[in-house]
Amino acid sequence: MDTANSQQPIANGTNELYPIFLKLQNLSVLIVGGGNVGLEKLSFLLKSSPNANVEVVAPQFLPELVTLAEKHPSVKLTYKKFNRWMLRKRNMVIACTDDLKVNKRVYDLSRKRYLICNIADTPYLCDYYLGGIVTKGNVKIAISTNGKSPTTAKRLREFFEEVIPEDINKMVENLNEYRKTLKGDFEMKVQKMNEITDSLKNK
Structure with a gap:
């Protein structure tokens, strides 16, 4: 990864971020920091992905963070200061300590390992946003x-x-069952699904 190129400002002011939905239960996430921001980041991840595979490292943790982690078996708390070996076999990293030097070190080491990293409240040191x-x-x-x-x-x-609407999930489930009954090749199935959902554009 070229850090310099990745941080170049976008001339036309448009959002060029690529949205992606991750199966965090299949990945390894490291959060560095056990304070209020660490609690916020962990809560955010678990709200969408309650089985996310996360390790949080810090010398000490807020009691609220410990309580949250205890409710999720896939979350591990490590009572240690950050060390570079903690980046081994990771997929994504979040650093949210109250020490910018530590956060910057986490970012630099992550980049060397081609890991995507988010430094809390520091947009220019983020490969992704939450x-x-x-x-x-x-x-x-x-x-x-x-x-x-x-x-x-x-x-x-x-x-x-x-x-x-709250019942949108029922509609999605029904469309999924209907899609399973369709015959023909992929293009024909897509065309049929487009036809029956076309009316949604006008609602």
Whole structure:
């Protein structure tokens, strides 16, 4: 990864982030920091992915973070200061200590290992952001403001939570069952599904 190139500003001001939905139960996530921000990051991950495979490392932890971890068997707490060996066999990293030097070291070491890393409240040291998320059953919508305004992402999340009907999951399940009954090749199935869902655009 070329750190210099990856941090170049986007000239036209558009959001060029690529949204992706990860199966965190199949990955290894490291969170460095056991304070309020660490609690916030862990809570955010577990809200969407309650079986996320996460290890949190810090010399000490907030009691609330310990309580949260105890409710999730896939979360491990390690009472130690960060060490570079902790990055072995990881897929993504979050650093949220109150020491910017430590956070920067985590970022630099992660980049050398081609690991994607997020440094809390430091956009220029982030390979990804944790955006707003709306979940209604099997339907999940991720919202990003390109790291510019978390408050806007929050308000958009609240808006979509209100306007998306609660029974949308039933519709998704029914469409999934119907799709299984379709005959023909992939293109024919896509065409048929597009036809029966076309009316949704006008609702």
